[in-house]
Amino acid sequence: MITSWLLGLTLGMTHALDPDHLIAMGTLAAESRDIRRSVLLGVIWGVGHTCALALVGFLVLSLKWTIPIHMAANMEIMVGAMIVALGVHLLWRTLQPWTVHLHEHHHKEMTHSHVHIHGQDHGSHSHHLGGSRAKVLLVGFVHGMAGSAALTLAVLTTIPSMAMGMIYILIFGVGSIGGMLLMSGLISLPFVFVSQSWHHNLKVSAGCLAILFGAYFIWSPFS
Known part of the structure; x- marks a missing residue:
């Protein structure tokens, strides 16, 4: 079991x-141009990834379920999209010069709205971070459901109990959170x-690269 857990941490x-x-x-x-924010988003990605893996791992362990190949391929297509x-x-956010929208503010019993204008760095404003966190959590969850994470579930079939299997998933998740924390910080530099x-x-450049790579990822299951 210790060997399996060390393997899970390394794989994560x-x-x-x-x-x-x-x-x-x-x-x-x-x-944004904030390393701390990028690191935080990396941690949130890892949490979403671990939640998805725990869900699928629970189904695999409790139902003795095998992930169909076509389902793994469909998840890869979803990741690409x-x-x-x-x-x-x-x-879209980089090339548009300004974003204009309304913000509501509450003061005691009064509520008022005002026009809010952001430049190209509007993603760094604190009141938009909640949306970024939710988006990153979803991105991590989808990646956790995809075929690359599903490959690690093959190890679960050799683990004798539900408890040991879920511990393995948790350790794998800790490893993925730590790895993404480090990589998100490096990527942001x-x-x-x-x-x-x-x-x-x-x-x-990052936007164009993502579009090209995503298109390749969508096409790869059919090649």
């Missing part, structure tokens, strides 16, 4: 190095230390 950490994970996290880290969507969203003009160019 290296799982963060999968190219689809790095591309997706790159589009998320590109939206999600990466394309992240790239398009990043390009180029976006933090370059000038504003280069930051804009890097965001456009």
